[in-house]
Amino acid sequence: MSEEQQLQVNGSARSVSGCPGRSLLGVLRDELNLTGAKYGCGEAQCGACVVLLDGRPVPSCITSVGSVGAAAVLTIEGLERDGTLRPVQEAFLEADALQCGYCTPGMILAVVALLEQNADPSEGEVIQALQKHVCRCGVYRRILKAVRLAAAKQAGAPEAIRARTAGDDR
Ligand code: FES
Numbered sequence: 001m002s003e004e005q006q007l008q009v010n011g012s013a014r015s016v017s018g019c020p021g022r023s024l025l026g027v028l029r030d031e032l033n034l035t036g037a038k039y040g041c042g043e044a045q046c047g048a049c050v051v052l053l054d055g056r057p058v059p060s061c062i063t064s065v066g067s068v069g070a071a072a073v074l075t076i077e078g079l080e081r082d083g084t085l086r087p088v089q090e091a092f093l094e095a096d097a098l099q100c101g102y103c104t105p106g107m108i109l110a111v112v113a114l115l116e117q118n119a120d121p122s123e124g125e126v127i128q129a130l131q132k133h134v135c136r137c138g139v140y141r142r143i144l145k146a147v148r149l150a151a152a153k154q155a156g157a158p159e160a161i162r163a164r165t166a167g168d169d170r
């Protein structure tokens with residue numbers, strides 16, 4: 001059954017048509033050309049496909065487009081504002097917290113959501129929030145450093161954190 005559906009994606013209304021049971025990930029990538037979210041496991045176990053729905057991280061590989069309703073979808077493409085990266089994006093670049101980058105969009109969106117809920121998470125809380133995000137390149141220490149740096153940037157104290165975490169990237 002094919003249906004016309006309105007989605008709110010990255011602040012814009014987008015019209016899609018097709019079966020409401022197909023995955024949000026497929027619609028984003030194949031119909032809306034938003035290819036930041038990646039296909040990894042297809043089973044909600046790797047985090048590569050994570051997007052935010054009303055600010056909540058969800059695995060778009062197992063989310064049917066028909067279940068999205070009026071929720072605001074945010075993908076990595078919608079994170080920058082007027083050409084300016086968000087602090088979490090800047091922190092990932094500054095901490096060199098990526099290698100191939102396949103996991104990075106999902107990681108960044110999960111961190112954005114975490115810092116909205118908890119501006120100063122402990123390392124344990126960060127690990128808990130990212131437990132279903134797999135980085136096959138293994139740059140986990142640098143990702144943790146990026147989260148600390150992002151939290152400091154959002155609190156307005158990046159220099160202090162940079163000094164504290166200098167050399168702590170393995
Ligand atoms: S592709 Fe969706 S969690 Fe792995």
Ligand code: FES
Pocket residue numbers: 097098099100101102103104134135136137138139
């Ligand atoms: S940077 Fe390659 S999978 Fe994480």
